[in-house]
Amino acid sequence: MARRCELTGKGVQSGHNVSHANNKTKRVFRPNLQTVTLASDALGQSVSLKISMNALRSIDRRGGFDAFLLKQKDDVLSLKALRLKREISKRQVAAPAA
Numbered sequence: 001m002a003r004r005c006e007l008t009g010k011g012v013q014s015g016h017n018v019s020h021a022n023n024k025t026k027r028v029f030r031p032n033l034q035t036v037t038l039a040s041d042a043l044g045q046s047v048s049l050k051i052s053m054n055a056l057r058s059i060d061r062r063g064g065f066d067a068f069l070l071k072q073k074d075d076v077l078s079l080k081a082l083r084l085k086r087e088i089s090k091r092q093v094a095a096p097a098a
Helices: 053-062 065-071 079-097
Strands: 013-018 024-029 033-040 045-052
Touching: 033 053, 033 065, 045 053, 045 079, 053 065, 065 079
Parallel strands: none
Antiparallel strands: 013 024, 033 045
16 A cells, blocks of 8 residues: 555545646645554554554544544555454453453
8 A cells, every 4th residue: 555544545646737827747646644653542552554644633633543543434444454443443342341
């Protein structure tokens, strides 16, 4: 998964540079991807993911990595993020029972 956010699925888009004379040349818009280590409260460990900075802001707004991941749709998540989501949901179901 090159140049794609593992949490939001945001990827490369294409468009045009438009000059003052209205000449159009192809260009690409790349997301601001960074490798970030996020802490999961449910798992009790840190996880390294390649995410966009927009996703990092969304994680802060939603109240943490676990809450963001549980609310995110499965079709935009990477395989690594899907595995983490399943593990977190298993741990949260098991925690209230204990």
